[in-house]
Amino acid sequence: MPMLLSTTDAGFEAAFAAMLGQKREEAEDVDAAVAAIIADVRARGDAALIELTGRFDRLALTPETLAFSKAEIAAEIARVSPEDRAALELAAERIRAYHERQKPEDAGWTDAAGAWLGWRWTAVSAAGLYVPGGLASYPSSVLMNAIPAKVAGVERLVVACPTPGGVVNPLVLLAAQIAGVDTVYRVGGAQAVAALAYGTATIAAVDKITGPGNAYVAAAKRRVFGRVGIDMIAGPSEILVIAEGAANPDWIALDMLSQAEHDASAQAILITPDAGLARRVQAALEARLPGLERAAIAGASWRDNGAVIVTRDLDEAAALSNRIAPEHLELCVDDPEALAAKCRHAGAIFLGAWTPEAIGDYVGGPNHVLPTARSARFSSGLNVLDFMKKTTLARMTPEALRAIGPAAERLAISESLQAHGLSVRARLDRLNG
Amino acid sequence: MPMLLSTTDAGFEAAFAAMLGQKREEAEDVDAAVAAIIADVRARGDAALIELTGRFDRLALTPETLAFSKAEIAAEIARVSPEDRAALELAAERIRAYHERQKPEDAGWTDAAGAWLGWRWTAVSAAGLYVPGGLASYPSSVLMNAIPAKVAGVERLVVACPTPGGVVNPLVLLAAQIAGVDTVYRVGGAQAVAALAYGTATIAAVDKITGPGNAYVAAAKRRVFGRVGIDMIAGPSEILVIAEGAANPDWIALDMLSQAEHDASAQAILITPDAGLARRVQAALEARLPGLERAAIAGASWRDNGAVIVTRDLDEAAALSNRIAPEHLELCVDDPEALAAKCRHAGAIFLGAWTPEAIGDYVGGPNHVLPTARSARFSSGLNVLDFMKKTTLARMTPEALRAIGPAAERLAISESLQAHGLSVRARLDRLNG
Numbered sequence: 094m095p096m097l098l099s100t101t102d103a104g105f106e107a108a109f110a111a112m113l114g115q116k117r118e119e120a121e122d123v124d125a126a127v128a129a130i131i132a133d134v135r136a137r138g139d140a141a142l143i144e145l146t147g148r149f150d151r152l153a154l155t156p157e158t159l160a161f162s163k164a165e166i167a168a169e170i171a172r173v174s175p176e177d178r179a180a181l182e183l184a185a186e187r188i189r190a191y192h193e194r195q196k197p198e199d200a201g202w203t204d205a206a207g208a209w210l211g212w213r214w215t216a217v218s219a220a221g222l223y224v225p226g227g228l229a230s231y232p233s234s235v236l237m238n239a240i241p242a243k244v245a246g247v248e249r250l251v252v253a254c255p256t257p258g259g260v261v262n263p264l265v266l267l268a269a270q271i272a273g274v275d276t277v278y279r280v281g282g283a284q285a286v287a288a289l290a291y292g293t294a295t296i297a298a299v300d301k302i303t304g305p306g307n308a309y310v311a312a313a314k315r316r317v318f319g320r321v322g323i324d325m326i327a328g329p330s331e332i333l334v335i336a337e338g339a340a341n342p343d344w345i346a347l348d349m350l351s352q353a354e355h356d357a358s359a360q361a362i363l364i365t366p367d368a369g370l371a372r373r374v375q376a377a378l379e380a381r382l383p384g385l386e387r388a389a390i391a392g393a394s395w396r397d398n399g400a401v402i403v404t405r406d407l408d409e410a411a412a413l414s415n416r417i418a419p420e421h422l423e424l425c426v427d428d429p430e431a432l433a434a435k436c437r438h439a440g441a442i443f444l445g446a447w448t449p450e451a452i453g454d455y456v457g458g459p460n461h462v463l464p465t466a467r468s469a470r471f472s473s474g475l476n477v478l479d480f481m482k483k484t485t486l487a488r489m490t491p492e493a494l495r496a497i498g499p500a501a502e503r504l505a506i507s508e509s510l511q512a513h514g515l516s517v518r519a520r521l522d523r524l525n526g
Numbered sequence: 527m528p529m530l531l532s533t534t535d536a537g538f539e540a541a542f543a544a545m546l547g548q549k550r551e552e553a554e555d556v557d558a559a560v561a562a563i564i565a566d567v568r569a570r571g572d573a574a575l576i577e578l579t580g581r582f583d584r585l586a587l588t589p590e591t592l593a594f595s596k597a598e599i600a601a602e603i604a605r606v607s608p609e610d611r612a613a614l615e616l617a618a619e620r621i622r623a624y625h626e627r628q629k630p631e632d633a634g635w636t637d638a639a640g641a642w643l644g645w646r647w648t649a650v651s652a653a654g655l656y657v658p659g660g661l662a663s664y665p666s667s668v669l670m671n672a673i674p675a676k677v678a679g680v681e682r683l684v685v686a687c688p689t690p691g692g693v694v695n696p697l698v699l700l701a702a703q704i705a706g707v708d709t710v711y712r713v714g715g716a717q718a719v720a721a722l723a724y725g726t727a728t729i730a731a732v733d734k735i736t737g738p739g740n741a742y743v744a745a746a747k748r749r750v751f752g753r754v755g756i757d758m759i760a761g762p763s764e765i766l767v768i769a770e771g772a773a774n775p776d777w778i779a780l781d782m783l784s785q786a787e788h789d790a791s792a793q794a795i796l797i798t799p800d801a802g803l804a805r806r807v808q809a810a811l812e813a814r815l816p817g818l819e820r821a822a823i824a825g826a827s828w829r830d831n832g833a834v835i836v837t838r839d840l841d842e843a844a845a846l847s848n849r850i851a852p853e854h855l856e857l858c859v860d861d862p863e864a865l866a867a868k869c870r871h872a873g874a875i876f877l878g879a880w881t882p883e884a885i886g887d888y889v890g891g892p893n894h895v896l897p898t899a900r901s902a903r904f905s906s907g908l909n910v911l912d913f914m915k916k917t918t919l920a921r922m923t924p925e926a927l928r929a930i931g932p933a934a935e936r937l938a939i940s941e942s943l944q945a946h947g948l949s950v951r952a953r954l955d956r957l958n959g
Contacts, residue, residue, distance in 0.1 A: 176936055217904045264940055319901065348949050381948075454934070474918055482871075482906040485886075488876075500616045501884055505884060507610050
């Protein structure tokens, strides 16, 4: 049974706080195994990578076959239907157009002291995208990771994707091609992350690693953080729908199920001031559930992690939403813009009844790699800036140094950093002498 | 002896690669101790925090004295000289002015399909700044961490600073006051990071933790990453100076020593096409060293980690700089802007002979919290965006959904995510039926 709460219940605050604190996914303790795998790849490079791929993916590789050849990619892609290709291309075009607008601007100005100040954005030189194999091998995620990197100006963009038993999803290869990926390596797990971070004879090291993965991949990313940049450590998916009484209960039920079907750890929550709608959505959801191909997964998610909360009004709904900081927030209300203005913490907001969250997963344009597990309080979905970095710039004139140098010298002395002070003083003495 | 290399040496590439791979600081393995401390603070809150502060800082606190009172702060600040206060205020004003320009803009537009798309930036609600105690307790770092947070719009900003034996640096408290910090807690170490991340009865949890610290603090930040946001894990400081023959060798020597005096693990490198200048800088540096208060530290840094590299020309210097990706890059050349354009990876660039790096540490305006250990390849110095996050926004119209919905449905089916497809299909059926 999903959790059914009303903010007027005596026990509401305790129950809501418990839900917020609930850990939906037990992190497997794989850190020791991952540390050993990373050390092995660092020490033995390709040999370790090939041996581990043989063990975990039942696949015999050589340095020459670590990457898909052009002929192999062409042969796989030829199996994709024209309709699937057209859909992927439409998605890529829309994702590219949205992310093009995220490109940041450089700046430079002269201030009152005569100092010239500014900053400059540059792209990361090389990035590696992790793409899971098997069931969670989503071509849409390839687009969502690779396109921001290309828009940022990343020069070398590679994919690591395990192919257990040699099986690959042709749509993943097509998505990589459409997005402009240079090379696809058929390796996965912690060993792939280690190869991308440290490099091997065949796989050149990258500067940034992004993309979802299992517990081994997540632990490996956490371990190589600092050596390379990483994106967030993604947790199970979540949706929060805030709806008013007039909303269509079947549409909301399907939107909630489209998160629940991802994973038994996924979470779908409805918050509404209308108790009648709450009942109608529950009924619609129970009616849709048995017919789903993934009924078992979606049912477990709904039973174990689902929640329906009835509030006094929409303001109270927004306040609860801010405490949840949902990955996906859908506003099925008359004035979604007004409500969105009150929702400060969310990865992505879907405004109005005609914007199902699934549009955002594929073709809306915004990224579908979003902060989970309440991390929208402090982080953003994947974007172009994740593949760029800012260099600050400063140029003093003699006059500027004369104006602000003495304060720098004073602070250096107060911090007992004498050489800092002397480096300023030597120049001031030249100006004064 | 610092490393002396010339790019025309036969062994140059191997020696340079070895220098790049060199680990200047052995990370103490404190992870198990830190895990236990965090678990203790999570389980016992204030009681654990107070007990650990008693043990590590020899300071007996109660929940009531965890934070400095207004009277205590006023009494400490009264000890600061007017000159030091004026210097701090000038620094704060310049840092604030620079960071105000970093505030990002929201966006929104209607695209060809009729979809309304956009994004919105919002501030993190609460941030905690870690400030080391003792020798490395720098008021300038308080400004550099706190001001971007305030400019971003962070509502609750707290500082955690250990006060071993009860001793605090009054300039740290003044810097916190000038920057607008709400509360200063006299706790430190992994226990302070745990309290900020998880909260105790007295210290409310924050959403983001920034600031430098020792191995315990760094390990604790790495462990709470995900529960809260963190900034980078900072390593020892570095400077790279690229200079031409006409440059002043004494100024360059002092700039290099102002990094070397931080820490024996710090690194100062000179790259120049002029072998004569290389010798003059070395001589100037050796001449300045013995007179420094921190001669032992700076000398160890220079001996163990210093380097002088003679190149064929400035282009080769820029190429080496890009492989180093220095935290601080100083360009003492005739046309620093032209050379800066070729230096893609650096935390901060200081242009021309009148811009000693120490200006950037205090009063330049740009942030002095910068990526170390080659991480400027993929990350930026601390900035306003570190205290903000982006929410993507999308609103479909019926027409937009009709245009792009079928592609979303098709991709959902190709990924075996049936409910995703149905959530779009149910709306399309309404439009068509």
